[in-house]
Amino acid sequence: MKSLIEEFYRAFEELDAEKMVACYHEEVVFHDPAFGTLKGERAKNMWRMLCRSQKGKDFKVTASNIRMDGTKGLAHWEAHYTFSQTDRRVHNIIEAEFEFRDGKIIRHTDRFNLHRWARQALGPVGYLIGWTPFFRKKLQEQTNGMLTGFIQSKDG
Secondary structure: OHHHHHHHHHHHHOOOHHHHHOOEEEEEEEEEOOOEEEEHHHHHHHHHHHHHHHOOOOOEEEEEEEEEEOOEEEEEEEEEEEEOOOOEEEEEEEEEEEEEEOOEEEEEEEEOOHHHHHHHHHOHHHHHHOOOHHHHHHHHHHHHHHHHHHHHHHHO
16 A cells, blocks of 8 residues: 555656546545545545646645655655745645545545645745634635536636
8 A cells, every 4th residue: 555655646746636536436535734535536526726826837846755654655745836926835744544444445534734735835824814713614625616616626
């Protein structure tokens, strides 16, 4: 299963969303602080949206320390990019955990410091409110709204 995680991040480095989502089980559950919990096709479409939005930009991702711990996969990854809404540089540091079923990723959880991300992406506003449950809720509403728009435009 370690090779599946390596394949996932190789595809991410290339912004190849289709190769990424091919690593996912059809019933995958993804969770992170920015999107909350996404399931199945919605989780897959999140990667499609992110990859498409970063093509041709200064996005860079690196994964390291990919390993297995019993039945779980673990990885450290970092993303460097410009946050489009503020034109501010972001260096996000993420710890990922994976669970598997039928040779695919069934559960993917990304953990990162949302307050640190908000300070970088939003500046003083992120510093002041980026740690609050209110901010997390609003961010998840915004990211999920963008995802819904992406899915509707893709399907329509």
